[in-house]
Amino acid sequence: xxxxxxxxxxxxxxxxxxxxxxxxxxxxxxxxxxxxxxxxxxxxxxxxxxxxxxxxxxxxxxxxxxxxxxxxxxxxxxxxxxxxxxxxxxxxxxxxxxxxxxxxxxxxxxxxxxxx
Amino acid sequence: xxxxxxxxxxxxxxxxxxxxxxxxxxxxxxxxxxxxxxxxxxxxxxxxxxxxxxxxxxxxxxxxxxxxxxxxxxxxxxxxxxxxxxxxxxxxxxxxxxxxxxxxxxxxxxxxx
Numbered sequence: 001x002x003x004x005x006x007x008x009x010x011x012x013x014x015x016x017x018x019x020x021x022x023x024x025x026x027x028x029x030x031x032x033x034x035x036x037x038x039x040x041x042x043x044x045x046x047x048x049x050x051x052x053x054x055x056x057x058x059x060x061x062x063x064x065x066x067x068x069x070x071x072x073x074x075x076x077x078x079x080x081x082x083x084x085x086x087x088x089x090x091x092x093x094x095x096x097x098x099x100x101x102x103x104x105x106x107x108x109x110x111x112x113x114x115x116x
Numbered sequence: 117x118x119x120x121x122x123x124x125x126x127x128x129x130x131x132x133x134x135x136x137x138x139x140x141x142x143x144x145x146x147x148x149x150x151x152x153x154x155x156x157x158x159x160x161x162x163x164x165x166x167x168x169x170x171x172x173x174x175x176x177x178x179x180x181x182x183x184x185x186x187x188x189x190x191x192x193x194x195x196x197x198x199x200x201x202x203x204x205x206x207x208x209x210x211x212x213x214x215x216x217x218x219x220x221x222x223x224x225x226x227x228x229x
Contacts, residue, residue, distance in 0.1 A: 004159070042120075042205060042219035043160070090159055105217060107159030 002026055004108035006091050012114045013081045021076040021111050023091030031094045032074035033058075033105065034066060036087040043090065049074055081115045088112050118143040120206050122220035129196055129227050137191040137204055137223045139180075145211030149173075149182050149189040152205040154222070160205065163191075196227045 007022045025032065030051045035043040035058075045058030049068040063085060065077045074093075078085060091108040123138040141147065148167040152160040164173030169184035178193045189206060206220040 040221050042221040043217075044219075045216070048216075092160075104162050104165075107161070109157070109159045 004091055004093055004106050006089075006108035006111050008111060009109070010112050012116065013078075014116050015082060017081050018077070018079050019081065019113075020078075021089055021091075021113075022073070023075065023108060024073045025091075025093040025106070026072065027093060027095075027106065028071070029093035029095050029106075030071070032068065033092040033094075034064075034074070034076045035090045035092065036060065036085075037090060037110070038087050046076065046089075081113075083115045086113060086115045118147070118208060118210055118218045120208055120218055120220035122204075122206050122223050124221075124223070126224040126226060129225070131198055131227055131229050132195045133227075135191070135193040135196045135200075135225070137206075137225070139189045139191065139206035139220060141187050141189065141206070141208050143187075143208055143210055143218075146184070147208040147210050149180070150207045150209075150217070151178070151180055151189070151191050152207060152219075154203040154205065156202070163204070196225075198227045198229050201225055201227045 004025045033048040034046040037043050044060050046060055046064050047058055047066040049055045052071045055066050055068055067075045089111045092105045094105045119142045121140050150165045151163040153163045154160045164175040166173040166182035169182055172181045180189050180191045203222045203224050205222045207217045
């Protein structure tokens with residue numbers, strides 16, 4: 001049981017290049033999330049997917065797209081990278097079982113992205 | 117909207133010192149409150165939680181009490197260890213939604229031997 005995995009761990013891009021960050025979970029969770037972490041700002045939600053086949057914008061969606069490929073995988077795409085997207089990106093998942101007051105979010109180890 | 121405010125870091129303590137990291141929140145109704153910890157090079161892990169007023173969450177010697185009257189959820193530990201060095205995040209989910217987390221900015225803790 002690997003939990004939440006992310007690839008790559010590190011990436012350097014030039015302005016204007018594109019790339020896709022991959023995330024997978026093996027816990028049969030319904031909901032998945034993409035966050036970015038910037039110094040002094042905590043984690044901010046980019047996009048989330050409440051269930052397979054659905055995606056919604058979070059707090060900072062501009063410049064990103066997502067795909068919920070299947071229940072396990074949720075990818076984040078930067079079509080034209082900008083220096084402002086230099087950050088650490090975290091994927092998370094949660095059971096999302098209806099009727100429960102709270103379910104713990106499980107986080108991946110992160111992808112450190114630098115855009116030059 | 118919802119927000120979480122944490123005390124600014126970094127915080128540096130000697131081993132066995134008492135730790136307090138302040139956290140206050142703004143939210144309507146009765147949110148659930150959490151502390152997450154991030155060790156160097158890793159993702160976030162849930163440290164403790166409280167889902168209703170006056171609840172006390174505890175784990176690994178850390179404690180935090182949900183205070184509705186002061187909208188606070190301060191993290192405390194009586195005797196810190198070097199292994200507690202990490203970044204600590206306070207977070208909330210709003211009433212009626214178990215899925216949306218709002219994070220504070222994080223507090224870096226360094227414990228010296």
